[in-house]
Amino acid sequence: MQHFLLISILLLFDLATVHCQIPLPSTPYLPPNASSGAQPSPSQSTLPNPQWSNLLGNLIYFYDAQRSGKLPSTNRVPWRNDSALDDGSDVKLDLSGGYYDAGDYIKATYPLSFTLMSICWGAIEFGQGYDMSNQTAYLDSMLRWGLDWLIKAHPSNSTLYVLVGDANTDDAYWGGDLGIPKPRTSYQINDTSPGTDAAAGASAAFAACSALYNNQPLKVSSSTPASLQNTTYGAELLQHAQQLYSFAVNASGGQRLYQVSVPAVAAAYGSSTYTDELALAALFLSLAQNSSSLFQQAESFYSTYSLGNQNGILNWDSKTPALALLFTQIASTRPDIGRNLSSWQAEAERYFDNVINIRIPGFLTKGGLLFYNGYSDTSSLNPALTAAMMLFMYAPSASTWEKQQAYIAFANNQLNYALGNNPMSVPYIVGSNPNSPQNPHSAIASGGNDISQVDTSPPQEAYVLYGAVVGGPDVHDQFFDIRSDWPETEPALDINTPMLTLAAWKVMNDTSDPFFTSLKAGEYDARRPKGTPCDGAFPCNSNSIFQKGGKIAMIVVLAVVGSVILGLFGYWMVLAFTNKKA
Numbered sequence: 001m002q003h004f005l006l007i008s009i010l011l012l013f014d015l016a017t018v019h020c021q022i023p024l025p026s027t028p029y030l031p032p033n034a035s036s037g038a039q040p041s042p043s044q045s046t047l048p049n050p051q052w053s054n055l056l057g058n059l060i061y062f063y064d065a066q067r068s069g070k071l072p073s074t075n076r077v078p079w080r081n082d083s084a085l086d087d088g089s090d091v092k093l094d095l096s097g098g099y100y101d102a103g104d105y106i107k108a109t110y111p112l113s114f115t116l117m118s119i120c121w122g123a124i125e126f127g128q129g130y131d132m133s134n135q136t137a138y139l140d141s142m143l144r145w146g147l148d149w150l151i152k153a154h155p156s157n158s159t160l161y162v163l164v165g166d167a168n169t170d171d172a173y174w175g176g177d178l179g180i181p182k183p184r185t186s187y188q189i190n191d192t193s194p195g196t197d198a199a200a201g202a203s204a205a206f207a208a209c210s211a212l213y214n215n216q217p218l219k220v221s222s223s224t225p226a227s228l229q230n231t232t233y234g235a236e237l238l239q240h241a242q243q244l245y246s247f248a249v250n251a252s253g254g255q256r257l258y259q260v261s262v263p264a265v266a267a268a269y270g271s272s273t274y275t276d277e278l279a280l281a282a283l284f285l286s287l288a289q290n291s292s293s294l295f296q297q298a299e300s301f302y303s304t305y306s307l308g309n310q311n312g313i314l315n316w317d318s319k320t321p322a323l324a325l326l327f328t329q330i331a332s333t334r335p336d337i338g339r340n341l342s343s344w345q346a347e348a349e350r351y352f353d354n355v356i357n358i359r360i361p362g363f364l365t366k367g368g369l370l371f372y373n374g375y376s377d378t379s380s381l382n383p384a385l386t387a388a389m390m391l392f393m394y395a396p397s398a399s400t401w402e403k404q405q406a407y408i409a410f411a412n413n414q415l416n417y418a419l420g421n422n423p424m425s426v427p428y429i430v431g432s433n434p435n436s437p438q439n440p441h442s443a444i445a446s447g448g449n450d451i452s453q454v455d456t457s458p459p460q461e462a463y464v465l466y467g468a469v470v471g472g473p474d475v476h477d478q479f480f481d482i483r484s485d486w487p488e489t490e491p492a493l494d495i496n497t498p499m500l501t502l503a504a505w506k507v508m509n510d511t512s513d514p515f516f517t518s519l520k521a522g523e524y525d526a527r528r529p530k531g532t533p534c535d536g537a538f539p540c541n542s543n544s545i546f547q548k549g550g551k552i553a554m555i556v557v558l559a560v561v562g563s564v565i566l567g568l569f570g571y572w573m574v575l576a577f578t579n580k581k582a
């Protein structure tokens with residue numbers, strides 16, 4: 001309450017000096033106590049439903065807690081401090097600001113770009129959800145905190161900073177935001193040492209957000225973009241998008257994976273291919289620039305790189321599934337730019353029909369979670385929620401009413417699973433309900449300083465990281481809620497994104513409460529599994545190469561499971577091919 005008053009007073013004084021963005025409400029939105037998420041709304045017949053509004057508000061609030069740099073006087077997170085103010089000093093630039101990536105303190109451009117692209121896209125399609133819940137000013141503030149940093153990270157046409165901090169040293173630090181280890185290295189790609197994926201990924205983010213700020217709708221749903229239009233800002237974003245696209249396509253060092261130029265990123269966020277980002281950047285640029293030739297360029301990437309007929313997942317690295325969806329949206333709502341609507345619709349529906357009916361190479365867990373061996377072994381909710389997000393986004397463009405209903409039904413099941421309709425009775429969003437995770441793997445929120453005592457020191461996590469979507473359960477639907485168990489409990493910028501778009505849709509569309517309001521305090525405790533998990537953080541066998549904690553172990557896991565997936569995919573391709581011939 002004290003904090004609340006203090007922030008209100010600061011806000012009143014500060015409104016005049018807040019610049020560059022929509023003024024924030026004079027009484028700030030602050031997440032309510034988790035216990036309020038166990039109280040069904042009295043009237044569930046009008047829009048917006050207050051529980052969905054709060055959920056959307058909390059999801060944005062998570063990004064406030066992840067802020068790096070000098071915090072604004074409007075900061076809503078009382079336990080956060082200014083931090084990493086010297087970022088960029090090693091290269092004589094100001095690279096302070098932006099967001100900490102996950103439970104650690106690195107700033108990583110590639111997943112940040114995915115995050116911004118995804119949120120802007122969702123806010124173009126379901127923007128009224130932000131407006132109706134009074135969250136648009138916070139959305140604007142959240143996006144600008146990321147985009148303004150990305151602008152600083154792109155100081156000249158062909159230079160992009162892709163990482164600040166070191167995944168290796170950073171993972172050796174477990175403590176608050178006042179003691180972040182120095183020095184923090186700034187890593188760049190440039191004309192001679194390029195990174196096609198990182199440059200094109202950042203271009204796609206700038207282009208998508210430029211379309212949002214320039215109010216260039218995709219009128220697939222009855223909604224309009226969130227009301228944060230600012231064509232000055234939109235034009236600035238577009239310029240960065242164009243330069244980065246040229247850099248990605250035409251760098252004199254050629255086209256290559258960014259970890260080839262900057263091996264340091266491989267420990268945290270190596271990329272598997274740049275072909276998806278090239279197509280995505282061209283496509284979002286076609287929207288932002290109203291250009292049919294860029295649309296055709298994207299089509300040409302799609303066919304040259306054989307991006308069709310795939311059944312992968314959507315995440316920070318893998319964007320191919322988003323392409324047919326966006327091609328369809330542009331072709332159906334902007335015929336002046338896009339063409340081949342029915343072909344794109346068919347390709348999108350081939351993918352979505354596989355997700356909901358056949359699911360190769362995925363499957364449903366016993367509890368009903370869409371699961372992909374390998375990918376879902378860490379952050380299991382992520383592939384399921386990005387699928388749900390795409391299904392909701394695509395549904396208005398479906399070729400038949402039956403398909404539309406089937407897509408929405410499947411997406412709702414995944415969303416409800418994440419919101420507590422699961423064998424653990426856990427809504428996997430911190431601070432939403434008494435059964436929400438209590439121990440997110442977050443150095444910033446934990447209050448601990450002893451990396452050897454991550455789980456026990458302090459016994460209770462110091463700060464509630466409201467609105468953080470955690471990794472999620474294992475393949476047996478089990479969730480252990482252990483702080484050091486990063487595959488299940490670590491939050492991240494990119495992991496939150498699909499939930500924002502899903503919540504925005506619900507705010508504008510659903511009068512009834514989210515699932516978690518039906519869960520009473522103590523239900524998770526009654527179901528909590530005994531023992532410890534068996535995953536990358538908790539070796540099932542003591543000779544395992546895995547160490548507790550962090551991204552390095554994750555990379556090993558990802559590499560191993562990645563090869564398995566590739567193998568399985570190859571096997572499946574062979575099967576499919578053989579069947580065709582038979």
Ligand SMILES: *[C@@H]1O[C@H](CO)[C@@H](O)[C@H](O)[C@H]1NC(C)=O
Nearest residue numbers: 019020021022230231232233
């Ligand atoms: C629009 O954005 C620009 C660039 O951030 C900013 O300077 C300007 O104040 C904004 N205009 C309005 C009306 O908010």
Ligand SMILES: *[C@@H]1O[C@H](CO)[C@@H](O)[C@H](O)[C@H]1NC(C)=O
Nearest residue numbers: 032033034035036431463464
């Ligand atoms: C939330 O409310 C419960 C029950 O009133 C209380 O025990 C708990 O301390 C509160 N939590 C926070 C973070 O304020």
Ligand SMILES: *[C@@H]1O[C@H](CO)[C@@H](O)[C@H](O)[C@H]1NC(C)=O
Nearest residue numbers: 048049050053054132133134
């Ligand atoms: C949004 O703001 C309006 C005007 O202050 C208020 O009447 C309404 O209740 C708010 N809605 C939500 C969901 O906060």
Ligand SMILES: *[C@@H]1O[C@H](CO)[C@@H](O)[C@H](O)[C@H]1NC(C)=O
Nearest residue numbers: 156157158239240242243246
């Ligand atoms: C940078 O890109 C802009 C186009 O956005 C172009 O006008 C300018 O010539 C480029 N500068 C260099 C040095 O290539």
Ligand SMILES: *[C@@H]1O[C@H](CO)[C@@H](O)[C@H](O)[C@H]1NC(C)=O
Nearest residue numbers: 079080081176177178444445
């Ligand atoms: C911010 O600083 C205060 C001391 O001024 C400290 O108690 C708090 O833990 C710090 N926050 C974080 C996230 O480290």
Ligand SMILES: *[C@@H]1O[C@H](CO)[C@@H](O)[C@H](O)[C@H]1NC(C)=O
Nearest residue numbers: 187188189190192193261262
């Ligand atoms: C270009 O990037 C590479 C890889 O980060 C770096 O080693 C090199 O110093 C950079 N070149 C310039 C001129 O800064």
Ligand SMILES: *[C@@H]1O[C@H](CO)[C@@H](O)[C@H](O)[C@H]1NC(C)=O
Nearest residue numbers: 242245246247248249250251
């Ligand atoms: C790449 O370079 C070629 C040759 O100069 C030019 O025609 C083309 O427009 C450039 N592409 C981009 C995306 O800048």
Ligand SMILES: *[C@@H]1O[C@H](CO)[C@@H](O)[C@H](O)[C@H]1NC(C)=O
Nearest residue numbers: 216217289290291292336337
């Ligand atoms: C896009 O360009 C076409 C023609 O090239 C024009 O008719 C249309 O009005 C433009 N749309 C927008 C939103 O600028």
Ligand SMILES: *[C@@H]1O[C@H](CO)[C@@H](O)[C@H](O)[C@H]1NC(C)=O
Nearest residue numbers: 299303339340341342343344
């Ligand atoms: C898309 O449309 C163009 C022009 O109508 C046509 O040449 C091309 O074959 C179409 N591509 C697909 C995949 O249908």
Ligand SMILES: *[C@@H]1O[C@H](CO)[C@@H](O)[C@H](O)[C@H]1NC(C)=O
Nearest residue numbers: 047395396408508509510511
């Ligand atoms: C919610 O979405 C469904 C499916 O698109 C639609 O039929 C329904 O009218 C929408 N409801 C509201 C309240 O917008």
